[in-house]
Amino acid sequence: METSSHTLRGVLCAILGGVCWGVSGTLSEYAFTHSTATPLELTCFRTVAAGVILLTWSFFHNRAQFLEALHDKRALLRLLIYGVVGLVGSQYAYTTAIVYSNAATTTVLQNLNLVFILIITCIQLRKAPNLREWTALFFAIAGTWLLATGGDFHHLVLSPQGLFWGIATAITVTLYTIIPKPLLARWSNVLVSGYGMLLGGLTTNLAVRSWTLDFASVSREGWLAMCGVVVTGSLMATTLYLRGVADIGPVKASLLAITEPVVAAILGMLWLGTRFTRTDLLGFAFIFVTIWLLSVPAKDHREAGRHPHLHLHPPHKKLR
Helix, strand or coil: CHHHHHHHHHHHHHHHHHHHHHHHHHHHHHHHHCCCCCHHHHHHHHHHHHHHHHHHHHHHHCHHHHHHHHCCHHHHHHHHHHHHHHHHHHHHHHHHHHHHCCHHHHHHHHCCHHHHHHHHHHHHHCCCCCHHHHHHHHHHHHHHHHHHHCCCCCCCCCCHHHHHHHHHHHHHHHHHHHCCHHHHCCCCHHHHHHHHHHHHHHHHHHHCCHHHCCHHHCCHHHHHHHHHHHHHHHHHHHHHHHHHHHHHCHHHHHHHCCHHHHHHHHHHHHCCCCCCCHHHHHHHHHHHHHHHHHHCCCCCHHHHHHCCHHHHCCCCCCCC
């Protein structure tokens, strides 16, 4: 009875985690289209705010880990690199891509990070992709092409900037996944992300001299949207998703969290007036197939043993 209850809780938490991430992306789009907020301002604000909140939670819930990380200089250096390259890089790329396209398309393109992880893993293991993985690569390329061109070889439907920053989001999320692996083996995801957010956020704020940015011109609606991004994307979604991972595992949780681009698309249409063509929806579907193919373990254990790519890097959600 308890197992069944935990499974149901895990399913609901994973789904709601994806919903919260979808809301977060739409709020980002709203902040950029209905106020003077910029991706750089949002990134500077949210990384520090989320870092402080996550570390405060970690301090009171696991003080031993909090202090251990604080006194490990090598770990702090990796956390700094993770924060600047992985967290700040992915969040800035993600929000910039939204400016040039929309939240739903950016979220779908972001999930191409699974393809980059597959390629890196194949290179590391010196093994060619198996049939299932080649099929996933085909659907990833076809889906991206449909979103970029609308099915017409002669012109781009998605702006070059939107395509560039969408792919950049997938690349930086790949780095976000790989860089903290040794740290996640020692400490909780919340602690690692909290230190990464704060260190990366403070470094970025200093580097771009954020006090010279025009935060004062951001409207009340813009600030509410940015605060909503921190609450829904960096706090609620993370807490719910991690609970789902704990109850039902990362594979099932990641598949259920596919509600993220779906919610972003629905909110974009109903709230922000975003319109998608049939070709856009087909492109979304192709990339969803890619996610499914690369997330579900092979049924044949002998095949999984020969091609263990799918098991090296379980889907890892970013705190956006």
